[in-house]
Amino acid sequence: MNLFLQQLVNGLFIGSVYGLFAVGYTLVFGVLDILNLAHPAVFTLGGLTALWLVETAGLTIFQAFPIAVLIAGLLGLLLDRVAFAPLRHRADTYFSGLISSIAMAIMFESVALGVFGAHTVRFPANTVTPTIWRFAGITVTSLQVEIVLVAFLLMVGLTQFLKHSRTGKAIRAVAENERMARLLGIHVDRIIAFTFFISSALGGAAGILFGLYFDAMSPDMGRSIELKGLAVIVLGGMGSIPGAIAGGLAFGLSEVLTVAITGTSNLRDAVAFAVLFAILLLRPSGILGRSRMREA
Amino acid sequence: MLEVTDLTVAYGPIEAVRSVSFTVQAGTVATLIGPNGAGKSSTLNALSGVAPQRCGRILLEGQDISRWSVHRRVAAGLVQVPEGRLVLAGMSVRENLELGAYRRPRTEVAADLERMEVRFPILRERRNAAAGTLSGGEQQMLAIARGLMARPKLLLLDEPSLGLAPLLVRTVFEIVTELRNSGLTILLVEQNARQALNVSSFGYVIENGKIVIEGPADKLRSDPAIIRTYLGQGV
Numbered sequence: 363m364n365l366f367l368q369q370l371v372n373g374l375f376i377g378s379v380y381g382l383f384a385v386g387y388t389l390v391f392g393v394l395d396i397l398n399l400a401h402p403a404v405f406t407l408g409g410l411t412a413l414w415l416v417e418t419a420g421l422t423i424f425q426a427f428p429i430a431v432l433i434a435g436l437l438g439l440l441l442d443r444v445a446f447a448p449l450r451h452r453a454d455t456y457f458s459g460l461i462s463s464i465a466m467a468i469m470f471e472s473v474a475l476g477v478f479g480a481h482t483v484r485f486p487a488n489t490v491t492p493t494i495w496r497f498a499g500i501t502v503t504s505l506q507v508e509i510v511l512v513a514f515l516l517m518v519g520l521t522q523f524l525k526h527s528r529t530g531k532a533i534r535a536v537a538e539n540e541r542m543a544r545l546l547g548i549h550v551d552r553i554i555a556f557t558f559f560i561s562s563a564l565g566g567a568a569g570i571l572f573g574l575y576f577d578a579m580s581p582d583m584g585r586s587i588e589l590k591g592l593a594v595i596v597l598g599g600m601g602s603i604p605g606a607i608a609g610g611l612a613f614g615l616s617e618v619l620t621v622a623i624t625g626t627s628n629l630r631d632a633v634a635f636a637v638l639f640a641i642l643l644l645r646p647s648g649i650l651g652r653s654r655m656r657e658a
Numbered sequence: 659m660l661e662v663t664d665l666t667v668a669y670g671p672i673e674a675v676r677s678v679s680f681t682v683q684a685g686t687v688a689t690l691i692g693p694n695g696a697g698k699s700s701t702l703n704a705l706s707g708v709a710p711q712r713c714g715r716i717l718l719e720g721q722d723i724s725r726w727s728v729h730r731r732v733a734a735g736l737v738q739v740p741e742g743r744l745v746l747a748g749m750s751v752r753e754n755l756e757l758g759a760y761r762r763p764r765t766e767v768a769a770d771l772e773r774m775e776v777r778f779p780i781l782r783e784r785r786n787a788a789a790g791t792l793s794g795g796e797q798q799m800l801a802i803a804r805g806l807m808a809r810p811k812l813l814l815l816d817e818p819s820l821g822l823a824p825l826l827v828r829t830v831f832e833i834v835t836e837l838r839n840s841g842l843t844i845l846l847v848e849q850n851a852r853q854a855l856n857v858s859s860f861g862y863v864i865e866n867g868k869i870v871i872e873g874p875a876d877k878l879r880s881d882p883a884i885i886r887t888y889l890g891q892g893v
Contacts, residue, residue, distance in 0.1 A: 538747070538748050547729040
């Protein structure tokens with residue numbers, strides 16, 4: 363029973379990181395209807411940049427975190443400018459954007475490889491000094507709690523921003539109908555660029571939290587979350603922010619519970635994706651997805 | 659207010675509008691009438707900057723705006739209420755109105771919201787409802803009110819009566835009349851030629867991308883060719 367509870371708690375931690383990653387992923391999809399396949403690479407660079415700031419520049423993680431997040435956001439602007447904006451008015455923009463985002467992902471990964479080498483790296487041992495709490499047979503570290511708090515703060519912050527701010531409303535307007543948004547006087551290209559900034563900043567933040575949580579990072583760490591992130595946003599409903607949060611948690615929980623129940627990690631991914639498959643059979647548009655209405 | 663010279667709109671090799679010229683006097687309603695596909699909407703969209711203008715000049719209050727971006731035109735007071743009651747269906751009625759004022763200083767928006775909700779009580783009643791759940795007529799009210807939230811100098815109305823029940827068509831034209839009487843300059847595109855000419859002071863008939871007849875609205879109303887083609891018999 364305690365093992366079960368422990369795994370539930372672990373699922374919450376890793377699920378919140380998945381959710382944070384997926385929120386950024388789905389945000390761009392919601393606005394542009396294009397998957398930004400370089401999102402996992404930004405996740406990697408976010409984590410590695412924070413590591414560099416701590417290890418080489420000698421900052422504390424609390425200083426490094428916001429700076430690395432900002433840099434990840436700037437990478438998002440670069441992505442928009444180089445990989446998406448030039449293709450925006452082409453008839454095949456959905457497909458060509460997908461391809462060019464893969465190209466950017468490869469370039470980002472190469473940069474990571476060149477700078478950090480092909481081995482696993484980790485934050486210095488004294489980056490965080492977690493307190494360990496034990497109660498009712500469950501172990502929780504302060505690091506884990508901080509990760510969940512940061513992830514949820516960012517996700518709630520994004521939700522509130524989209525809901526209430528002027529720019530957030532403009533983002534939703536562009537997502538719903540770009541032509542109409544233009545006619546309202548919204549500077550659509552600027553809103554899209556800003557969306558990339560937010561999306562990538564959140565992706566980078568997820569990368570840092572991931573690196574802290576697993577205490578291991580490598581230039582290909584994005585690969586491990588790439589498909590999961592995609593599964594999470596499909597699960598939650600494409601383009602849905604609350605869906606991505608719920609999907610992240612559901613995915614994290616199903617992973618750790620599989621390990622808890624079967625006793626091995628062999629089936630972890632298989633079961634998680636089987637859950638995805640089953641949910642989509644029941645709800646083809648995802649947990650919180652709405653069937654999107656389109657103009658004929 | 660608006661002076662258009664030799665405007666040509668082309669989508670690739672296809673010219674939707676060919677070298678049209680027209681003017682809209684300040685404080686009046688001008689109307690573009692003509693059959694489906696004649697180039698009426700393309701003309702309005704070129705004025706807004708969302709359709710490809712090949713050549714020609716667009717003067718708004720004497721300034722050539724033909725190379726301006728869409729948002730700059732909106733900020734300058736050229737505002738379009740697009741065809742088909744184009745509201746942001748997933749966003750609330752209130753949010754639609756707020757976005758209408760996107761280019762305006764935030765401090766002025768609250769008073770205008772209040773004014774719109776007084777003028778169109780249904781928008782107050784349904785302020786938190788998703789705009790897509792409104793009826794067709796209500797959506798058209800919302801689209802017009804949203805356009806007005808931008809405080810336009812020149813309002814472009816694209817087929818505001820399209821697809822509405824006769825009673826609502828009358829309401830829409832009453833609103834247009836009311837706006838005209840308040841001094842707003844309007845360029846109206848309509849298939850409903852009779853009603854459009856009734857509220858306008860000047861009219862242009864556009865066919866196959868060209869203006870074929872133009873004149874004061876009361877003259878057009880009695881023009882035999884127009885009566886035959888657009889107003890039907892028995893007028």
